[in-house]
Amino acid sequence: MEVLSQIISQLNSFLAPVLVVGLLGAGLFLTLRLRFIQIRKLGHGFAVTSGKYDDPNEPGDVPHFQALTTALSATVGVGNIAGVAIAIHVGGPGALFWMWVTAFLGMATKYSEVTLAQHFRVPVTSDGKVWAGSVAGGPMYYIERGLGWKPVAVFFAFMLMLTSFMTGNAVQANTIATQFRDTLGIETWITGLITATLVGLVIIGGIRRIGAVTGVLAPLMAGIYVTAALVILVINWDQLLPAFATIFREAFNPTAGVAGTGMGALLTTLTYGVQRGLFSNEAGQGSAPIAHSAAKTDEPVSEGVVALLEPFIDTIVICTMTGLVIVITGVWNDRVPSALPLRDVNISYVVGDDVQGYRRVATPEAIRYVDGRPLEGQPQLAYFSVGVPRLFVDRAQTQPFTGTLYPLRAQAQGDNGQLYTTLYGDAVRSSAPLTTLGFERGLADIGLSGLAQYIVLLSVFLFAISTSISWSYYGDRCAYYLFGTRGIVPYKVVYLIMHFLGAVVAVTTIWGIGDVALALVTLPNVISLVMLSGLLKKLTDSYFERQPWRENYEVHRRLVEEQRRKKLETQARKP
Template identity: 45%
Template sequence: METLRQWILALDSVLGSAAYFPYLLLGTGLFFTLYLGFPQIRYFNHAWKVVRGKGKYDHSKLEGDTSHFQALSTALSGTVGTGNIGGVAFAIFLGGPAALFWMWMTAFFGMTTKFVEVTLSHKYRVKTTDGTMAGGPMYFMDRRLNMRWLAIIFAIATVISSFGTGSLPQMNNIAQGMEATFGIDPWVTGGVLAILLALVILGGIKRIAAVTSRVVPLMAVLYVIGALAVIAYNIENLVPSFVSVFKDAFTGSAAVGGFLGASFAYAFNRGVNRGLFSNEAGQGSAPIAHASAKADEPVSEGMVSILEPFIDTIIICTLTGMVILSSGVWTDKHSNVFDRSDMTFVSGQYTDSDQADREQLGRFLNGQDSEVTAFNGTLLINKGRNMSGDATLLAARSVAENVMYRAGGVPYDGVLEVKNGRLITPMQDGEPLAITVRGDSLVHSARLTTIAFKQGYFGDYGQYIVSIGLLLFAFSTAIAWSYYGDRAIIYLVGIRGVMPYRVFYVAGFFWAAVADTSLVWDLAAVAIVLMTIPNLFGLLMLSKEMKQTVKDYWQKQEP
């Protein structure tokens, strides 16, 4: 698994984590925002009228599979998921408050990007042999740009991303939340939800739309109530939390508490990446759901999509961010079992109570020049405690404390080998010996949000809101992404490939219940960008057509 993660991180270094990617994503949104005259502002009210589907916007008799509202709900169910609960927490964990600012920027410009990609995808959708509609960027790449090679690349990336975005991180976070809150074994959670997922997705888009149009509003209301209960309880910290977001936006977040700080470049990159994971604007996924809508005007469906990044990121992600920041738990260390991928041993003894140590450790974690180096050598463990004084364990980007090593549920005695800062699994009688490492460190993803929700008027009961919200959010996201994947399969190999794909999708969903959390998030980051880059290229190629299409739409509207 460690080798696989290193390979994924190497791929990510030239894709999502590369310096150019945030500029490409935000730059495309900025270009279309200026080129189309700020449609996310000018067309905002019109978008609400369309989604309500009354009067001349009622397209129930037109060709398509879903209403505007159902298409919006399906697309929202694909975006409102772990990115809103675990993703925001992960962004703040990596980049501090500054990361939330860049999530906002991604959403604001993403409203325009999504407007463009949905409009063009709806315009070039097709009817499949089973009578349902199929659309998405692969169709305008093929039918309009005559770039079938690019369409194939995008479709393959969509299938990969359906696992990396829709199946694996969703199930992983659900299982993590259910185990932390209710003590339910991840295998049990994975098995039950995999069966439920299969029952829903086998019914196709109409059943998917029927389920998501009911689940999405319910889960949003429940989550908002829980978040406001925490924010109100910590109301004195609300203004300072907002100030920290803007204050650190162009400088990076300074070290505070167990958090070792984040440079501007790191916070900017992580914020944009987590923003993309949350609202998917520019990724090309939502257009696949909107292509099913009953409408004869592609622009009208594009209008509906403007609302998605606003609801997903500007509202829900902001609530999560303020809960985490105002509660203060993001800088506190909590007792937990460390994921191997979160652990790094460095040479020498360091403490986060020393300012010089904090600065050097922060630079090391942010990929900057630092005196800190990865440790290579052996650790002498006696009764679960490290007796060697030449190494410091960093867990979840913080200095680990009260560390205990266990094997088979009892304190470990023996020697452990470390290479390039990574713990090597020891062998016993020819078999790998499972070593668990527990201690106090920062936490991230759903665990951090769960802890934050306990710091409000609901007290410990707040964690149940996160667990139930996470269950509904993530499960509905997995449902929506199964549809995105099977539309891509239809483009690649036809209807015959849909059923085998769904079987593999459900199997992956089940496996993710016990997978390494950081590995899953790393895979998600790569999968997203594999879709996004070819999609943005296609959108920019059709910028003139998009502008003319919008102009034609308004000419048809009555004054």
């Protein structure tokens, strides 16, 4: 596992700068080529999403709104809770600014990939099997049919299918399991088994059942989380302007975070902001176009304008809420008293200090501690990859640990012979626990700090479940592209197995693998978008010149009136 972690770290260090340049460069190019469509047509996107232009007789599987909620259920996930926290923990508050930049440019990117996916989507031959859907679309289709790059399309589909197992599935299961263990003491394998069962019950029904479920889950989960965050921001309204000032200052002149994380490097701040921004809103990754391809429409651009709402809702609204709570409450730069179970997947061993930063090392056989501190020259225990300065044997931290720590056995033995499986100390938070700490502090002023962990717990559960459900559809469209309908059921079986395994694997490893896969699918996709930008501009100009939504509005109005008339007639016939 340690060798794998080192390989992943090296791959990420190579791919991360390439990803940053490719993603931001493509987003800027498309923004200029389409004349800032994310600003000009934002209102039209909301209008189409409202359903007033829907025609149920057009080809596809789900209405515009359900296509959006399916995609949003995939994007509004633990990236909004855990991803923002990780970005700020490592890159500092300035990482949030680069998430905003990624989201703004990502709106044009998302519009582009969804419009092209709709334009090149294909009918599905499913022999009447409802779960298989009636259409399939995504980057693999526009890469193959638009550019003629079949090998690249196959590579993309295969890598995105693997990505669906990791970032869209295992990461979600891992975050739920970790949060339930920390909050309720439930073993990770139990949580993993339960969530895998819930996901399985939904995804077996295909896109129509997925659309129906996410159409309820997405608004519910966003409403609960945003409301709680807004309460904290209202309570601390006087800290909003200083928080924004900190974010903008740290974006271009970052300082080292707690225990030297980020080391005050602009590239670290920018990279983590872009990576977590991409993980959160998925613009340019090529996943969301698969869900949007199922929308009932014969006008590709009509779904493109719906899709550009995603980065706005996901990152500029929801991620900002998380980031502001973390910055305003100051938890991003704190160590806090913590219980440290030695079997915790977030426990690791490092060398270094708060000034120079920390570097992970191979797990040692034994570490000698005296008065709570390791002997000079030895590694030390770390939580979320940051060293814990001093270890204690009691929760009140009055008795420093003196003895030997045996990491491979997940035990510590005091000089008095006493065995310990949990030690205590001041440790940093990252991922969802950092967000939880922010909510606890933020709600403490109104006496609701105890409620905070359950708000975040419920949000994590809803966000992660809905993301896993939606991502299963992304992967099964890739499986269909590669293997036909015979590949869908085996894919779903493997997907559920990976969901369970994700619950019990170290979070740092899962995120690392996810980042590698993310880069490998994003780069060919954004290159394809740039290559097809001429066609994209023609489709865009044609749609807004013809204004076909006006005709759809009349069709929709007549259908609504007919349904209302039938309902009144039915009620009139009742005794």
